[in-house]
Amino acid sequence: MGDYWLTQFALEALGWFFIGAFGLALLLATWLPKGVKAKLIAVAVLLGVTAVPVVNQYREYQRAQAAAAAYKARLQAARALLAQRCAQAGEKIYKTVQGARGVFLTNLRPFDDMSRPTEALDPAGDGSTGPAYITTFFAGRSQENSWSTTGRNRIGAYEFVETQADDGEIVRYSDERKNLAEEDLFFEKLSSTRVPRRSARFGIEWSNISTPDDKQLWIAGNRIRVMDLDTQEVIAERVAYVMDQGQGSTSGERSPWSFALYNACPELPKLHGRYPQNYGLTRNFVEKVLKP
Structure with missing residues (x-):
């Protein structure tokens, strides 16, 4: 002062x-x-x-x-549009499943380069991309009801994750670490095998639901769906939006979509009560529906 x-x-x-x-x-x-x-x-x-x-x-x-x-x-228009979008946002769980051993990822999350904000694939979605997205489903729960990939427990972890390769075959990933107490869980420590058919009944799908109007005002939308792949029934879905109040400003090395997480609906959990966290967002929601 x-x-x-x-x-x-x-x-x-x-x-x-x-x-x-x-x-x-x-x-x-x-x-x-x-x-x-x-x-x-x-x-x-x-x-x-x-x-x-x-x-x-x-x-x-x-x-x-x-x-x-x-x-x-622009900011007034963005806030008004975000209010409209947020009226439709939230989590809807129509059915829960007990004892789910594995999940099928209908689409993976490629690396999303947030340093190029106009080219970001899914700013409102999961912060884990690439192989790390698969890894989140193998993390165990701690006594504090939080999970991590440090490997000290497997409580609440899924046994396997399945995806479909480009050639149409099913790839099944599983955690084959020999000493869970010593090693952190990285993608390289997962084993993968080709199987003739999927065994996971329930699939997880993400999509970017941003409209051209949203993008003009630096609003991004994401939807996660949990589906019964045998019946094609949607048993749960989560719709979320974020908005950058700086309207795309990159001055001072500013990252627009990182700041947009502070204006999210539903509100994201915060590290130390201050920093919004979207890493493992999909896993957190799916676990409310498909209980390991």
Whole structure:
């Protein structure tokens, strides 16, 4: 706070210095030259020289005001649209299943490069991508009702995860670590085998449901569905939205979609009560439906 007032004082002092310098220059321009014509020329030159930066500064001020007004209008529109979207967001669980041994991932989550915000695949979805997405389903629960991949327990973990390869065959992943107490669980420590048919009855599907209007206002939507693959029945779904209040600003190395997590519906859990967490979002929801 002290630095702020010191800066304000310095700026005010600098402003008065320039006003005083201009007054002195104007006095000299009207006093030193001989004759009325010379005085008028000196005053005109002085006004011209001092007017250029003033005009430029005023134009910059106008541009800044216009940009601020445009941002305010966009943010108001974004908040209004987010309110509409959030009215439809939330978790709906129509049926739960006890003793689910494994799950089938109907689509995987490729690596999502959030450093290129306009190209992000699914900003409102799970923060785990690539192989890490599969790994989350093998994490065990701790006594604090949180889970991690440190491998110290397998309570609440699924036994296997199945996906479909590009050639149409089913790939089954399982955790084959020899010493669960020592090693963290990484994708490289999972074993994978080709099987003739899927054995998991229930599948998990994610999708980006953002519309063009959403994207214009830096809103992203995600839907997770849990389905009975034998009957094609949707037994649970989660719809979520996030919105970047900075409206895509990347100034100061800002990451728009990371900041958007602070404006999420449903609200995301927060680390230390401050930092929203979307890693393992799918696993957290699925476990409410398919109980291992």
